[in-house]
Amino acid sequence: MMHVPFFRPSITDAEVAAVTGVLRSGWLTTGPRCREFETRFAEAVAARHAVALSSCTSALHLALEALGVRGGDLVLVPALTFAATAEVACHLGAVPVFVDVDAKTLCMDAAAAGRTLAVLREGRPIAGLAPPYGAVRAIVPVHYGGLVADVVGLRRLAAEHGVAVVEDCAHAFPAQYRDDGWRPAGAGADVACWSFYANKTITTGEGGMATTDRPDRADRIRCMSLHGMSQDAWRRFERGGSWDYEIVAAGHKYNLTDLAAALGLVQLERANELWQRRRTLAARYTEALAGIAEIDLPVEPEDRRSAWHLYAVRVHHGARDAVVKRLRERGVGTSVHWRPLPLQPYYRDRWGYRPETFPVAAREFPRLISLPIFPDMTEAEQDHVVRELRSALATAKS
Ligand SMILES: *Cc1c(COP(=O)(O)O)cnc(C)c1O
Numbered sequence: 001m002m003h004v005p006f007f008r009p010s011i012t013d014a015e016v017a018a019v020t021g022v023l024r025s026g027w028l029t030t031g032p033r034c035r036e037f038e039t040r041f042a043e044a045v046a047a048r049h050a051v052a053l054s055s056c057t058s059a060l061h062l063a064l065e066a067l068g069v070r071g072g073d074l075v076l077v078p079a080l081t082f083a084a085t086a087e088v089a090c091h092l093g094a095v096p097v098f099v100d101v102d103a104k105t106l107c108m109d110a111a112a113a114g115r116t117l118a119v120l121r122e123g124r125p126i127a128g129l130a131p132p133y134g135a136v137r138a139i140v141p142v143h144y145g146g147l148v149a150d151v152v153g154l155r156r157l158a159a160e161h162g163v164a165v166v167e168d169c170a171h172a173f174p175a176q177y178r179d180d181g182w183r184p185a186g187a188g189a190d191v192a193c194w195s196f197y198a199n200k201t202i203t204t205g206e207g208g209m210a211t212t213d214r215p216d217r218a219d220r221i222r223c224m225s226l227h228g229m230s231q232d233a234w235r236r237f238e239r240g241g242s243w244d245y246e247i248v249a250a251g252h253k254y255n256l257t258d259l260a261a262a263l264g265l266v267q268l269e270r271a272n273e274l275w276q277r278r279r280t281l282a283a284r285y286t287e288a289l290a291g292i293a294e295i296d297l298p299v300e301p302e303d304r305r306s307a308w309h310l311y312a313v314r315v316h317h318g319a320r321d322a323v324v325k326r327l328r329e330r331g332v333g334t335s336v337h338w339r340p341l342p343l344q345p346y347y348r349d350r351w352g353y354r355p356e357t358f359p360v361a362a363r364e365f366p367r368l369i370s371l372p373i374f375p376d377m378t379e380a381e382q383d384h385v386v387r388e389l390r391s392a393l394a395t396a397k398s
Contacts, residue, residue, distance in 0.1 A: 001330065002331055002380070002381065002384045003331040004331060004333060004377070004381045004384055005333045005372065006199075006372050007199040007333075007374050008377075009199070009203060009374075010374065010375045010376045014269075014270075018263060018265060019259055022259050022262045023259070025258075028259055029257050030052070030256060030258065032258065033259075033261035033262045033265065034052045034255075034256050034261040036261070037052055037268070038051065038052050038209070040265065041194075041209055041211070041264075041268060044174065044268065044271070045173070045184045045185070045186045045194075045211055047186065047187065047212060047213060048213040048214075048218075049212050049213065049214070049215060049217075049218035050210070051210045051211075051218055051222045051225060052208075052255070052256040052264075053207070054206065054207065054208065054225075054255065054256055055206055055208040056169075056193050056194055056196075056197070056208040057087075057088065058208060058225065059191075059193035059210040060085065060140070060168060060193045061091055061092075063166045063190075063193055063210055063212075063217075063221065064092055064138060064140075064166060065092060065220070065224055066191065066220040066221050067138055067190060067191065069138060070093065071093030071094065072094070073093075073095070073134045073135055073136070074095050074120065074134055074135065074136045074137065075096055075138050076097050076098075076108075076117075076138070076140065077089065077096045077097070077142075077341070078098070078099055078100075078101050078107065078140075078142050078144075079099065079100055079340045079342055079357075079358035079361035079362075080142075080144065080340055080341075080361045080364075081142045081168065081341055082142075082170070082338060082341075083344075084168075084170075085142055085341070086098075086341055086347065089140075094134075094137070095134070095351070096351075097116060097120070097126065097136075098340075098342040098353060098358060099358075100361055101144070101364075102150070104299055105147055105149065106145070107141060107144045107147065107150065108139075108149050108150075109150075109360070110150045110153030110154050110157055113139060113154060113157055117157065120136060121161075126357065127352045128352020128353070129351055129352070136161060136163050138163055138165070138190075139154055139157070139158050139164070139165050139166070140166045140167070141167055142170070142171070143167070143168070143169055143172035143175060143185055143307075144171065144337075145171055145298060145306065145308070145311070145337070146175050146306040146307030146308050147175065147299075147301075147304055147307075148172060148176070148185045148304050151165070151177060151188070151189070152177075152179055164190040165189055166193065167185070167186055167192040168193055169186045169192045169193055169194045170194065170197075171195075171200070171309035171310065172185035172186065172194075173185065173200075173201050173271065173307055174272070175304070175306055175307035176304070177304050177305075185307070186211055189211075190212065190214075190217070191211070191212045191221075192210070193210055195208050196208060196209070196260070196267075199374075201271070201274065201275065201307050201309050202264065202267035202268060202271050203263070203264075204260035204261065205263065207256050207260045207261075207264060208256075224254075225252060225254040226251060226253070226254075227251040227252070228248050228249035229248075229251065230245050230246040275307065277376075278307070278308040278309075278374075278375060279305075279308055281373050281377055281382060282300075282306070282373065284382060285311050285373070285386070288382075288383075288386045292390065294319070294396075295313045295314060295316070295389075296313065297313055298310075298312055298313065310373065311370065311371045312337060312368055313368075313369055313371060313389075314368055315367050315369060315393065315396075317366065318366075319393065320367055320368070322392075322395075322396045323369060323389070323393060323396050324336070324369060326391075326392035326395060326396070327369075327385075327388055327389065330391075330392070331384070331388075332371075332385050332388050334369050334370060334371060334372070335369075335370045336365075336368050336369060336370060337368065337370050338365070339365060340355075340358055340361040342357070343355065343362070371385055
């Protein structure tokens with residue numbers, strides 16, 4: 001029987017050579033490869049500044065810090081997201097306020113965000129949250145599966161309320177959205193945060209990036225990524241650099257290594273090729289699964305081009321777990337993105353979140369299955385997934 005994993009990284013001899021080159025270079029940690037990765041990545045997402053970091057989680061943390069999120073502040077986060085998006089608000093002593101998602105895109109619903117902001121402004125309770133409320137500082141949309149959220153609507157809302165937009169772009173490289181013309185995901189965000197985790201669309205093993213057009217924000221993020229030092233370590237070792245530095249804040253240790261950046265530079269060069277392969281696979285899934293009544297397929301509105309990090313289908317109610325189990329038995333790896341975060345014990349118990357506060361996320365989560373999609377997936381592997389999914393759905397129905 002054929003085995004199709006949920007994900008397999010795409011690593012060529014070029015990545016191996018680039019990392020080996022760094023190993024032989026005498027400089028392993030943050031240095032020239034990181035600087036080059038920052039420059040090229042900033043170009044790719046049309047941002048003025050980029051700071052290479054150890055993860056998207058650290059990028060989100062430092063983005064909120066740089067935007068002035070402090071104890072007691074509120075941060076709006078979609079109910080359907082990964083732990084990282086909300087935990088960083090908690091690290092700063094802020095309160096994550098969860099907002100429901102749009103039924104079609106599974107991204108934060110701008111209308112729901114507007115209603116949440118109105119409720120907060122009027123000082124009415126949300127779940128177990130009670131007034132008096134702190135200031136809302138930021139909205140953090142997630143581009144679910146690689147499809148850009150309604151950033152135009154969310155930015156308009158943010159501007160009306162005087163709050164920042166930090167985009168969780170962990171899935172979204174190199175997605176695009178149409179505003180005046182086609183723009184890369186993250187372009188126009190106050191800060192955009194990217195992930196190069198092993199199974200994301202390009203990888204450095206572990207790694208991340210923060211991008212922004214504002215030099216003061218980039219400087220603050222860079223400073224806080226390396227112990228709050230006034231100048232970073234690699235500049236200290238440059239010719240003419242000094243041993244001296246000032247510690248201006250209690251920072252973190254969130255820098256990226258040159259080993260990782262060298263890997264990232266090759267992946268970045270291959271990003272379009274990797275993306276086109278994902279787009280082809282997504283189109284093939286959509287064609288092969290189109291006729292099946294029991295599932296809903298992911299959408300790509302005509303004003304967006306998904307990065308296709310995920311291909312998440314929704315099965316009819318009650319069938320999901322049986323289908324996942326059957327696929328596993330038939331050699332197909334899948335995943336679920338995600339149990340709504342506010343229903344996880346920590347958020348549920350600490351702030352009293354209940355499914356009624358996010359009816360769409362609560363209704364759609366039990367239907368979600370993410371199918372394997374990765375650039376090196378063969379057509380034979382994809383055909384196996386389609387065949388086994390059809391059969392699992394038929395079995396679950398009977
Ligand atoms: C993967 C992921 C992150 C975290 O990325 P890391 O680089 O592993 O820190 C954040 N948000 C979302 C939506 C993710 O899927």
